[in-house]
Amino acid sequence: MEKQLALQMRGITKRFGPVVANNHVDLDVYRGEILAVLGENGCGKTTLMNMIAGIYFPDEGQILIDGKEVVIRSPKDAFEHKIGMIHQHFKLVDLFTAAENVVLGTESKEKYNLKAVNAQVAQIAERYGFRLDPAKKIYDMSVSEKQTVEIIKVLYRGADILILDEPTAVLTPQEITRLFDVLRRMKEDGKSIIIITHKLNEVMEVSDRVAILRRGEHVATVNTAETSETELTEMMVGKKIDLNIHRSAPVNAIPRLVVENLNLYNTEGIHVLKDISFTANGGEILGIAGIAGSGQKELLESISGLQPVESGKITFYNPKKDRPVSFFHKSMKQVRALAEKGAFHDRNLNDVTFHGMSNKAVRKWVQNGDVLFREDEVMNLRDKTPLEIRQLGVHLSFVPEDRLGMGLVGSMDITDNMMLRSYRKGKLGFLNRKKPKAQAEEIIRELEVSTPGVSTPVRRLSGGNVQKVLVGREIAYTPKVLMAAYPVRGLDINSSYTIYNLLNRQKENGVAVIYVGEDLDVLLELCDRILVINGGAVTGIVDARTTTKEEIGLLMTKTDERKEEDA
Amino acid sequence: MSTVKKNEVREPLIHLSKRTSVNPVRAWAIRIAAIVMGLIVCGLVAFLLIEKLNAHPEKIGDFYTAFIKGSFSTSRKFWKFLKNIAILLCVSLALTPAFRMRFWNIGGEGQTLVGVLGAIAVDFYLGGKIPEWLLLILMFIAALLTGAVWGVIPALFRAKWGTNETLFTLMMNYVATFLVSYFLVIWVPSGSSSLGKLKYGKLPSIGNDYLLIILVVVALAVALYIYLNYTKHGYEINVVGESVRTAQYVGINEKKVIIRTMILSGALCGLAGYLIAAGLDQTVTTESAGGQGFTGIMVAWLGKFNPLAMILTAALIQLLNQGAAQISQDFDVSGAFPNVIVGIILFFIIGSEFFINYEIHFRGHHGLAEAGKEAVK
Numbered sequence: 001m002e003k004q005l006a007l008q009m010r011g012i013t014k015r016f017g018p019v020v021a022n023n024h025v026d027l028d029v030y031r032g033e034i035l036a037v038l039g040e041n042g043c044g045k046t047t048l049m050n051m052i053a054g055i056y057f058p059d060e061g062q063i064l065i066d067g068k069e070v071v072i073r074s075p076k077d078a079f080e081h082k083i084g085m086i087h088q089h090f091k092l093v094d095l096f097t098a099a100e101n102v103v104l105g106t107e108s109k110e111k112y113n114l115k116a117v118n119a120q121v122a123q124i125a126e127r128y129g130f131r132l133d134p135a136k137k138i139y140d141m142s143v144s145e146k147q148t149v150e151i152i153k154v155l156y157r158g159a160d161i162l163i164l165d166e167p168t169a170v171l172t173p174q175e176i177t178r179l180f181d182v183l184r185r186m187k188e189d190g191k192s193i194i195i196i197t198h199k200l201n202e203v204m205e206v207s208d209r210v211a212i213l214r215r216g217e218h219v220a221t222v223n224t225a226e227t228s229e230t231e232l233t234e235m236m237v238g239k240k241i242d243l244n245i246h247r248s249a250p251v252n253a254i255p256r257l258v259v260e261n262l263n264l265y266n267t268e269g270i271h272v273l274k275d276i277s278f279t280a281n282g283g284e285i286l287g288i289a290g291i292a293g294s295g296q297k298e299l300l301e302s303i304s305g306l307q308p309v310e311s312g313k314i315t316f317y318n319p320k321k322d323r324p325v326s327f328f329h330k331s332m333k334q335v336r337a338l339a340e341k342g343a344f345h346d347r348n349l350n351d352v353t354f355h356g357m358s359n360k361a362v363r364k365w366v367q368n369g370d371v372l373f374r375e376d377e378v379m380n381l382r383d384k385t386p387l388e389i390r391q392l393g394v395h396l397s398f399v400p401e402d403r404l405g406m407g408l409v410g411s412m413d414i415t416d417n418m419m420l421r422s423y424r425k426g427k428l429g430f431l432n433r434k435k436p437k438a439q440a441e442e443i444i445r446e447l448e449v450s451t452p453g454v455s456t457p458v459r460r461l462s463g464g465n466v467q468k469v470l471v472g473r474e475i476a477y478t479p480k481v482l483m484a485a486y487p488v489r490g491l492d493i494n495s496s497y498t499i500y501n502l503l504n505r506q507k508e509n510g511v512a513v514i515y516v517g518e519d520l521d522v523l524l525e526l527c528d529r530i531l532v533i534n535g536g537a538v539t540g541i542v543d544a545r546t547t548t549k550e551e552i553g554l555l556m557t558k559t560d561e562r563k564e565e566d567a
Numbered sequence: 568m569s570t571v572k573k574n575e576v577r578e579p580l581i582h583l584s585k586r587t588s589v590n591p592v593r594a595w596a597i598r599i600a601a602i603v604m605g606l607i608v609c610g611l612v613a614f615l616l617i618e619k620l621n622a623h624p625e626k627i628g629d630f631y632t633a634f635i636k637g638s639f640s641t642s643r644k645f646w647k648f649l650k651n652i653a654i655l656l657c658v659s660l661a662l663t664p665a666f667r668m669r670f671w672n673i674g675g676e677g678q679t680l681v682g683v684l685g686a687i688a689v690d691f692y693l694g695g696k697i698p699e700w701l702l703l704i705l706m707f708i709a710a711l712l713t714g715a716v717w718g719v720i721p722a723l724f725r726a727k728w729g730t731n732e733t734l735f736t737l738m739m740n741y742v743a744t745f746l747v748s749y750f751l752v753i754w755v756p757s758g759s760s761s762l763g764k765l766k767y768g769k770l771p772s773i774g775n776d777y778l779l780i781i782l783v784v785v786a787l788a789v790a791l792y793i794y795l796n797y798t799k800h801g802y803e804i805n806v807v808g809e810s811v812r813t814a815q816y817v818g819i820n821e822k823k824v825i826i827r828t829m830i831l832s833g834a835l836c837g838l839a840g841y842l843i844a845a846g847l848d849q850t851v852t853t854e855s856a857g858g859q860g861f862t863g864i865m866v867a868w869l870g871k872f873n874p875l876a877m878i879l880t881a882a883l884i885q886l887l888n889q890g891a892a893q894i895s896q897d898f899d900v901s902g903a904f905p906n907v908i909v910g911i912i913l914f915f916i917i918g919s920e921f922f923i924n925y926e927i928h929f930r931g932h933h934g935l936a937e938a939g940k941e942a943v944k
Contacts, residue, residue, distance in 0.1 A: 016585070059928075304816075305818075306815055306816065385818055386815070386816065386817065386818035387818030387819075387820075388818075390818060398816070400816065402812065405810055405812055405813070406810065406812040406813050406816050407813070407816065408813070409805070409806055409809045409810060409813055410809065410810075411805075411809055412805065412809070416802070416805075419802070420806070420813070420817045421817055423799055423802050424799065426799060429798050429799055429800065430797055430798050430799070431797055431798060431799060431801075431802055
């Protein structure tokens with residue numbers, strides 16, 4: 001069977017100011033094939049696709065459809081050439097039904113005949129094996145259903161070339177399998193499908209050919225059957241990479257953070273965390289898996305003191321029994337107050353009260369290491385603000401999901417961002433930038449942050465480097481508990497592995513690491529235990545070494561399925 | 568077959584792209600070019616509207632020299648120029664901490680006005696009854712206090728109930744104006760509602776009548792620069808301004824910062840009011856702030872909220888104002904004409920920011936083709 005060319009790109013170049021996003025890229029897409037476009041972040045995948053979809057206009061080069069040169073100046077032009085793109089962020093009207101969204105913006109007169117439209121939508125859905133009720137409102141839909149609507153919208157307009165931008169990022173394993181079935185059926189129907197992704201296993205599973213981009217240039221297009229994951233990575237990154245996460249067995253894991261029956265209502269009064277209980281151990285990575293928006297963000301934020309909880313306990317354990325007291329986290333006043341309560345004893349198990357002793361004598365005694373804690377420190381973190389938690393001496397680090405909107409200040413330079421947690425240390429109301437600057441320089445060196453210097457605003461850095469700065473700062477705080485929400489989202493392979501290694505090193509140092517992730521393969525390889533959350537409730541805590549992706553996938557949708565059956 | 572309508576390759580006529588980095592030399596070149604173009608357009612407009620100029624086109628040179636003449640022709644004009652810069656700068660400096668925090672305080676006019684009112688109230692009731700130095704101190708305290716109160720009210724509402732500070736501060740301007748009218752009626756029962764110059768409460772002259780005011784404002788600019796860039800408070804202001812979420816994340820109480828900063832902003836407006844009351848007018852009218860609360864917003868924006876850069880922008884605006892006033896005097900045109908001139912030039916200056924941040928590509932011009940080829944190498 002002779003393959004027919006559907007789309008050709010010849011010497012496409014696109015620049016943004018001095019940045020060359022695509023440099024003379026040539027790409028062919030045939031009828032009836034699935035082409036995966038693979039590349040690290042910032043390699044120009046999305047830019048290239050946006051030029052086919054009419055969002056950007058190329059500076060140079062030609063686009064040919066069915067062998068004829070065409071001009072695509074707007075998404076409307078793209079539709080005229082039967083090209084449809086499904087974006088990462090859905091563009092749907094929440095209050096409309098699936099069918100209404102599908103006909104929205106088309107010029108056909110039929111669009112006022114909803115019955116006919118419903119029938120047509122149902123027909124398309126059946127033809128390709130989608131599961132969709134055309135009369136369902138968008139706000140009632142799961143992410144995967146919304147994506148289905150987007151795809152049908154494009155098909156309804158007669159698209160023969162479909163571009164999907166990272167369609168699997170938001171789906172569960174089961175939904176991904178279903179999506180791939182649909183894609184295969186569309187392929188058999190003669191459609192051309194371009195799928196952008198950076199998950200190698202998906203590329204291997206679904207595509208016929210793979211086009212690899214690196215730094216805006218087209219490296220190669222290979223047949224999927226003739227390549228391997230390692231080879232693809234090498235082409236993508238330009239060098240060999242060790243794709244293994246070196247997970248060590250937890251060494252003397254002790255409870256650090258205990259959450260019991262935590263309940264939280266958000267500002268709209270919705271019950272977002274339901275009776276959450278778990279223990280995070282020091283020297284262990286606890287993964288949190290779940291569909292995006294299942295309460296992961298709220299959980300971490302309520303632990304770190306950003307959201308006032310309704311009920312439940314958050315307790316921090318500091319194993320201090322029979323260990324020396326130090327001034328590391330405590331002031332003289334706090335040490336004396338604790339002594340007054342009988343928290344300390346000396347080497348001979350006698351009470352230490354410091355009565356009648358000068359500060360100097362106390363300091364000397366403590367620094368000799370002869371004053372010991374009688375009990376482990378147990379601290380209640382509930383209803384404490386982030387500042388109060390800090391003042392308690394609890395080193396709780398948090399790498400939030402929203403890096404530039406929460407973890408860092410985009411317009412400030414690296415030094416000033418280092419200061420975010422420590423700026424209060426300066427004398428007399430003035431800032432002291434000396435230490436933060438040294439710290440910034442150390443992080444740049446240690447984590448190989450590529451930046452012109454410490455005084456570059458972090459907004460100017462690439463995603464991976466922004467994250468290195470944030471994680472670096474949180475680790476420099478010498479945490480006892482380190483919480484990270486989607487720390488590798490949007491990062492290229494190299495940076496992702498840097499982050500995994502950093503987390504592993506923290507775990508080996510005895511830190512309790514809590515890792516919220518979306519890539520199940522990574523969760524399985526990196527974590528020791530995985531907590532699965534759905535709709536704000538814990539649906540299971542499993543051993544990462546023995547569980548499977550399917551088991552986690554089922555737990556991720558556990559109550560949802562039940563609801564569907566009820567309905 | 569698909570329904571392809573146009574088959575010839577045609578680029579869009581113009582497309583824009585955001586510059587990824589801003590070259591400061593280029594940025595200043597664009598700004599200067601914008602001012603020059605603004606001046607040329609002013610000349611054209613003047614040529615069309617002013618009869619004197621229309622009849623004698625050779626006088627166009629005089630038109631432009633008037634800009635210089637307005638501020639520099641006599642020593643009196645020059646001192647007035649400096650004094651006006653100082654007052655305008657003082658108000659814009661007062662607004663800057665709030666703006667850095669993205670708290671859009673457009674109530675500088677009212678905060679300044681109540682500052683004048685506070686100072687004059689003390690002067691009115693206590694002038695002559697207590698020693699002059701004590702009177703000046705009390706006036707100072709009263710001005711700062713009233714300004715701070717005027718500033719903190721919208722901040723409290725914003726912190727407690729999330730009200731919109733732009734509308735709130737704007738409305739407070741009107742309240743201030745009517746408050747002044749009210750007191751004028753009480754103080755001047757005769758009906759003229761004009762207080763006249765009070766005898767007491769005048770700042771001492773050191774060499775020149777205006778020198779003290781100028782020195783105070785220069786010191787304030789430097790102090791504010793240090794406050795915003797080198798203190799914890801300044802740091803907190805920047806964090807809150809950039810992202811309230813980040814502030815909460817690191818344990819900054821953003822409400823406290825908003826209230827504290829607005830007290831400062833209002834108090835500094837009050838200081839401007841004090842300089843007007845004790846340094847210049849010794850009286851209060853509803854026009855005492857003279858619109859500087861609004862012009863000050865422009866000065867702060869043009870100076871990118873950098874107190875030292877704002878010295879230059881305040882000077883530029885003042886130069887335009889006095890130059891335009893000189894033109895209306897020399898060419899015998901209506902008092903509205905200066906506003907037209909200032910408006911045209913500001914339009915060009917503000918418009919130039921667009922060209923600093925964006926690049927425009929025209930069809931067929933591949934100015935960047937060379938850069939692309941280099942990148943290939």
